[in-house]
Amino acid sequence: MDTFVQQLINGLTIGSIYALIALGYTMVYGILRLINFAHGDIYMLGAYAGFFISRWLGFAGEPSLLGLAVTLVGSMIAAALLGMAIERFAYRPVRKYARMTTLITAIGVSLLLENLGVVIFGGAPRSFPELFQNETYKLFGNAAISKSQLLIFGVSIALMILLQWIVYRTKVGTAMRAVSFNLNSAKLMGINTDAIIVFTFALGSALAAAGGVLTAQYNPTIYPLMGIITGLKAFVAAVLGGIGNIPGAVLGGLLIGAAETFVVGYGQQIGIPSTYRDAVAFAILILVLLFRPSGLLGTTVQEKV
Amino acid sequence: MPGFAKKLAGFAAILVALWAVNAAMSREGLFGFGLGAYEAEVLMLVGINVILAVSLNLINGFTGQFSIGHAGFMAIGAYSSAYFTVYHGQDLERSLGGGTFAHILVFSIAILIGALVAAAMGMLVGVPSLRLRGDYLAIVTLGFAEIIRIVILNLDVVGGATGFTVPGSVNFFWVGLIGVLTIIVVRNIVRSDTGRALISIREDELAAEAMGVNTTRYKVLSFVISSAFAGVAGVLFGHFKRFLATPDFTFIKSFEVIIMIVLGGMGSITGAVLGAIVITILPELLRQLPSIGGFNFADLRLVIYAALLIVIMLTRPQGVLGEREIGLHWLRRAQKAPEGDRQVGDDAGVPITQRAEAADQDSAGGGGQNR
């Protein structure tokens, strides 16, 4: 039992990270119908931003909650700026073209960020500094939860509530929903759609960066290609929950995180070695798309001629 | 159509050319004129990449679907044929008494196996997933390719993580012949009724369906054919490199092939060939540059690919050639439209002027609308 609870905690921890990243995918897709392939790399760059910020400001040596907070916010801002720049210089010029073109552009941006990362930061993993004193709390039996896990839960829940508030309680959120419903009509209603799209990218990128710093705090190893697989899994989470649907992205993220942890933990007993961990998300994706393409919480959209 | 004799003569000319290049690559050389082993190696890779690019173009360029899992099918072909060669092929060759004929026969079987297994896998992937819309399909193909790679990693019978040593010798004759064959087959498909059906799917899937085109059937067909050729490219790759390891079949390889066809032009066979040549040779040329201050230009390979991809999309989303083909007509007067594809591409395609409509449409090919 304690093992099961432990696995659940482990799974939900990574699940929360996936959820944070999936939110960015889902918002951008909701508005632009674009799979922002570069989103996983923004998560990576967020982690690197945190790495450099904490070093420059000298938080690396002495763990403190303030240092962590500053690092987190700093890297979120950096990523938001990056997200805005990518939208402005790469995606906006191709928005008028066919969808394939935007998709290839997104792949290009993703490859560019990854490989610039390799050239600039070096391909080898770096260790992320410890920003706060980690401790482990015993729950019962062998089950335990660590401070870094609690931090991940806490921060992601706070950010998700914040996002929910922005989207449903503020003017800009209303505009976002309008744009996602129908971009042209929104434009006719006097909404500055370009500004809303930029804002969406900034928001999504900031959440991904938060995910990056939190992960790096939890598993202190960062490398330039860390965003690829995590990004893809987060995308799967968004699809699983129903793309364009914010609670769906969260649900999807948690489910994917838990599913892959259980495959690692219990797969062997039913003949699936833990090596298939990365295949789980893709298998889920394929099943979802075949049987419920709109995702768990999504609504079906009829194709128009 | 010109007569059968003309075709035969053309094919003979190709064979002679291949033989000449092949001889030049051998140790003895052709009339004392020879290629270095390194140049020969690059030329082989060019040939293999041409097969990959031209075959992927059938899906991405002509059918308008978006697959980013080509490396997976390549891996399937490479590993299945290597399995055959290692566990059966060698014995078979010996029991046939060795010699050139036995070798050709056994290697032909290996190619056939690679093609069939990859085609079967293409079918398996294609049938369910081609019901999906463009960008979902992209992710699913990527996912399948990754699953294929993970499964291979777990198969100790083909070397697992260590890699798989494959006996074999592939010379340029094989690679060139199959490269030419790929080009001819894809070209003939594109110009046939099937090809028009494929292009109609690219231009407007719903309209195509309304016109009675069985879109799923044709999409699966293009997927299967394309996978088969990717499998053959894998067979050649494995038997040429004589060593297979999964790091060579990640999605980076798939992206590489995509960059080739995007560079050359989606929907252009010669464009794909050109793209394959450039993308294969470019990094090797970068290697020749001296490293400055410990910085190696060859390391920029992938950065350059990525930048190239973005720049092309921003400036010329249809690729350098778009849907045009390079050929004799370039030397003649203004180009006459080839039989089928241009017609559809230029006039009958639905212009995508409004973003909202574009968003709801199935991706309608990179080319055509903004020329």
Add this chain to the structure above:
Amino acid sequence: MKRTLMTIGLATLLAASFACEKRGDGAPTGSGDTGPIKVGIYGDLSGQTSSFGQSTKNGVLMAIDEINAAGGIGGRKVEYVIEDDQGQPQQASTVVTKLINQNKVHAILGEVASSNSLAAAPRAQEAKIPMITPSSTNPKVTQVGDYIFRVCFTDDFQGAVGAKFAANTLKAKTAAILGDFQSDYSKGMSQFFEEEFTRLGGRVIQKQTYTQTDSDFKGQLTSIRSAAPDVIFVPGYYGQVGVIAKQAKELGITAPLLGGDGWDAPQLWDLGGAALNGSYMVNHYSIDDPSPAVQKFVAAYKAKYSGTAPDAIAALAYDAMNVLADAIKRAGTTDPAKLRDALASTQNFAGVTGSININAQRDAVKPAVVFELRDKKLVYKETIQPGGSAGAAPAPTAAAAAGATAGASSPGTNANGAANSNAAGSANSNANH
């Protein structure tokens, strides 16, 4: 039809015209007894395992500098060409082809990852250019052919050493294995650890795997925790091991971790920190070895590379270059066949990673050292000599010592490594396979 033909012709021409630029380069290097000695180095200098590639490069270059400062080998200076394969097997074989045919190197040093060495070795073998891998430990690498050598021990030995240490010194009865399943190195070591550990009466009660793209290992570790083994064997690379150690501590796992040379990198401590205390590592050499040769090497390396301490990879690369130089000196030529023979007869070469004897399989027979990790230092625990197969090695001194200290490893250890058990039969070190 004409159009296609033309197209094909054009494409072929284009390809051919590029390829013809350097025609006539094809002939292999003749025997060179004059002019500089060219050494080709290839490795991952920009990929995920680039710290290994960089260490290799540093080690080799330091050896070359020392050799040239001392007047070269027989009056001939050593030149080098470095190629980056980005950690991809496909590129490894291409760059080795380039080194041999375009740069005309006399010998090749390279690759850490066995799959990259395995991809490149056939090219060197075919061109009959000797290749020495400093640190590819998979037994298959040198089985490619008689021009392929290594100066490190093999996975079967390393895994067995780990098992012996666990069973004999730690008195462990049960073990769990947490391996990197995408790495042949890790797979090989896991297999040989399990065989030897079982043979010594232990039991492997849990086997878990991860990949190098993982950064969360709690799932695996939680399962291992529930099995409560006496020792956890982690044959992985430092990038993951540091994190594994940390997460194991977080989960309250107290069983010691045990691993191999893949752990060895300065970054291990950044990643794992205090959580690594009490873990054990099997390695090639010890930076704290008081022997003057080692201390001289460490000091020189630190002086040359701004204070960085040399890891085992760098030390092995340094040894590989020196073994090569020694062989060239003894052969008196860089003629490939003679150089190969000279390499094959390397005996009692005093390297910084121990005394190197090349056996009939062109593998180095040398002892392994086990360390305890404590407060960012490697504390020497014991040296385990190659037993069993050592009998086959034409190295009487080392073999005798082996028998004495660690006679535990019986021939059974190497039941798997066909190569090593065959060794016993063939006394002739130049056996051409």
